[in-house]
Amino acid sequence: MKRLCGAARAAAERGEARAFALLVGIVLLVFAWNAASGALAVPLSAFPRIFGAALGLCAPQEGDRLFAMVLLEVRLPRLCLAGAVGAILGFSGAAMQGVLRNPLAEPGLLGTSSGAALGAVAAIVLEGVLTRRHDFAPFMVPLAAFGGAMASTVVVVAVARAMALPSATTLLLTGIAINALAGSAIGLLISLANDEQLRSLTFWMMGSLASANWVHAGVVSAVGAVSGAFVFHQALALDATTLGDDVAGHLGLDAVAVRGRVLGAVALAVGAAVAFVGMIGFVGLVAPHLVRLMLGARHRLVIPGAMLLGAVLVMLADMAARTVAIPAELPLGVLTGILGGPFLLWLLLRVGRQGGAA
DSSP states (O other): OHHHHHHHHHHHHHHHHHHHHHHHHHHHHHHHHHHSSSOOOOOOOGGHHHHHTTTTTOOGGGGHHHHHHIIIIIIIHHHHHHHHHHHHHHHHHHHHHHHHTTTTOGGGTHHHHHHHHHHHHHHHHHHHHHHHHOOOTTHHHHHHHHHHHHHHHHHHHHHHHHHSOHHHHEEEEEEEHHHHHHHHHHHHHHOOHHHHHHHHHHHHOOOOOOOOOOHHHHHHHHHHHHHHHHHHHTHHHHHHHHTTTHHHOOOOOOOOHHOOOOOHHHHHHHHHHHHOOOOSSSHHHHHHHHHHHHOOOOOOHHHHHHHHHHHHHHHHHHHHHHTTTTTTTOOHHHHHHHHHHHHHHHHHHHHHHHHOOO
16 A cells, blocks of 8 residues: 555656646746747847857857847846746735635735735826926836835735634735725826826836836846745645635644735735736736646645746737737737636636536
8 A cells, every 4th residue: 555655646746747847848938939039030049159158158249249139138138027027926826816715816806916006106197296207216116016015915914904803705805995995096196197197107007028127127036036935835834724714723823824924925026026017917817727737736836836837928928019019019918818818707617617516
């Protein structure tokens, strides 16, 4: 019996390793494909020369100068930012679905994204209203968006903890209320905006990586790495809370404390992502579910898998945004919505069938 159990465990581990190897391979393939594609196609044969020259391993070639500028100064920082944002949305969706025990949960459900939107909209509109200026400081809008994301999450958690019996349902209802309030405040501010501000607001609220640079990519990657590592460290606790607060309590876990820690890490990461690229929906919903179909429901597998698949989804969406309507660029959030809307309908039908079968 022990031998059979050991063989089954080894086979399962080999299957998991193959699945992760496939995901990593897809990430690398999409990364290279995206880097080579665009208004100016960069041949893959030029990549070794460009990177070799950038690292000082060989002399730069005259014919590669334009390719090198496009690749190193435009596409690579944009790709790194896209991968970091996708990874953040992926693990955040997986964590929230576990914490809230809701297969339809995603990072915007608790007001994090709408709080970030409110902060950014306020920064854009009020600067013009109060100072009559429109030359925004480089980090003013991202900082305001990050502050809004954190503030909305703090309010949700504080209200939930003030209840006599804080629960996942309380968090969800509080998040819905915060989303409604933020949406109303955004509508009020938009009514005060002029044409120039409306263009900035529309561009930001639909999501875009057009302003990506190495600083943005570095900040988002660093925050995402720290938050992702913390959430992964909570994988076993998330498995327990998925079974219910009572079961988690019998296992010696404080489900309320686990929710607070995980939601804090998720808010930090999503706030940083939304602050620099705007609102991108559905990735946090789609990626965890696809990973669960491949690897099962254990969070030690779902969290890193959702990070990889989320990065793939955002990079693919961004490549489509850059290339479908050249020279124009489509809003990134629109494309993820085109992907996520049908997936959500399928998920609702699937959950409904399972509920009926139960």
